[in-house]
Amino acid sequence: MISLFMSFLLMSTVAFAQKPMDAFEVQVDGLGCPFCAYGLEKKFKEFKGIKEVKIDIETGDFSFAYPAEKALSLAAVVSQVEKAGYSPMKTVITRANGLVETDAPLEVKDVALAAVQTKDLFVAGNCEMCEARILKATSRLEGITEAAWDSKTKMLHISFDSKQQSENSISQAIALAGHDTKLHKAQASTYETLPMCCKYERLKN
C-alpha cells in the first residue's frame, strides 16, 4: 500500500515537473576546433531553462530543448549562433505541439553557361570556421554556381553569373561577413565579433 502510494506520488511529481519543451536542431558548419565548439555549447548553456544541450563536433549537429512557453524563434536562434561567431547552415524547430519550423532552403537557379565567370580571389581567414563563414556569405548571393576556399592558400575559387555578380560585389559580401579581401576590408567591429580561432592577420591597406 505504502509503495503504491509512493509510486503515485513520484509519478505525479514527474508529471508536474515536466514542462512542454520545444526541440531545436541546428546544423553548424566549421566546428573544427574543440575549444570553439565546446564554447558554443557552453554559451548556450547560459540560457535560462535550456535543457539537453548536445553538440556533435564531427557532424556539426547542435541540439537543445527550450521551454515552449518562451516561444524562442528560429530567427533568434540563428542570430544567437551567428553572434557566437558560428555559421548555422540549417535550423529545425519541432514545437511541443508538433509543428515544425525550418529555414527556407536556398533557391537554386539555373544560370546560362555563357554568363558564368570563374575567378580566384584572395580572402583572409584561418580555419574551417572561416571557410564556413566565407562560403555562407557567397551562398547568400544570387548567381553563384560554385565556391571553394582553401585555408592554406587563402584563395577563393568562385564561379558566378557575371550578369548578377562581380568580383567587387562578391568581395563586398565577404567583407561584410568579417573577412578582408583585396577590394574590401571588413569593419573592425565585425572582425571583433569573430571567434578566437578566426582572428586572422588583417590585410594592410
Add this chain to the structure above:
Amino acid sequence: MSYRFTFLRQSLGLLGLLILMGSCAKKAAGSQEWVLSKTISLTGVNPIGLAVLGDSLWLSDGDHNRVVAVNGSGQVIDSIVSLERPMHIAAHQGQLWITQYGSDTVIGVHPPSMKRDVLAVSDSLDAPAAVSFFGKEKAIADFYNHRILYFNGDSWLSFGKEGKDLGDFYYPTDLQITEQFIWVADAYNNRVQVFDKEGQFVKVIGVPQKMNAATGLFVSEDQLFVTDFENHRLLVFYHDGQLAQVLEQDLEKPIDALIVRDSLYVADYKKSQLQLYYFDR
C-alpha cells in the same frame, strides 16, 4: 627539471610500447633531430590532452566526455566517463587531474577507485583548459577569463588579462610549471609566453613562426614543444626561443605533446591518432 618530466622519466610502465616503437624506427642519417617512428590509431577517440599515470598513457576525449587509457595498439583499456568536456590533463601524486571546460572545475581522479576530488581554487573559473603541478605548486589556464591562476605553495596569484600585448593572453589553452618558470600556450595570440613565479613576463617564443592556434605545449629539460593546431605541425624550440625543428609529416590538427622516456608523443585531434618520435642522436 619539472616534476612532470621527472615523473615521466621514472615511469617504467610503457617499456613494452617503447620497445615496439624502437623496432619500427627508421634510422635517419644526419643531424640530431626527432624522427617519426610510429603512428598509433585511436579508433573512436578524438584526443586532446596527454598524461602518464603509473603504467598507463591517458588521453582526454572531450568530444565523448571521457578520459581514456590506451595500450600500445591504441585500444581503450580503461576510462573515466561522465565528464563535461575534459581538456588538458596532468598526473600528480597518483591522481589524474582533469580540467572540465564544460563545468568550470578541475577534478582529481584516482583511477583504481575512480574517487573524484575537486581542486579548490581561489576564484571561479570560466572554461579551465589546462592544469599543471610542480611539487606544491599548481597552475590553471583559465581560458575565457584570459588569465593564469598560480598557487606557489602558500597562496594563489592571478596574472594576465585579455589582450595582445606581452603579458596579456588571448585564450590560454595549456601551461606547464618548471623549476624557474611558468610556460603558457597563449593559443589565439599564436605564441608561447614565459613568466616567472611572481607572474612577471619573461619572454615570448614562436612569433616569427606565425603559428595559428598554439593549443598545447610540453617543456623538456632543453626543449619546448608546441602544437601549431591550424597549421598542422609541431614546432620544437630550444628554451631560448630558437627554432630547432618543425614536424609536420601526416599531422592534422595536433593538439598536445608529451615526452615519455625519451619518446615524443603527439596527439592528433583530427586524425584520431598518436604519433611517436624518437630523438636521433
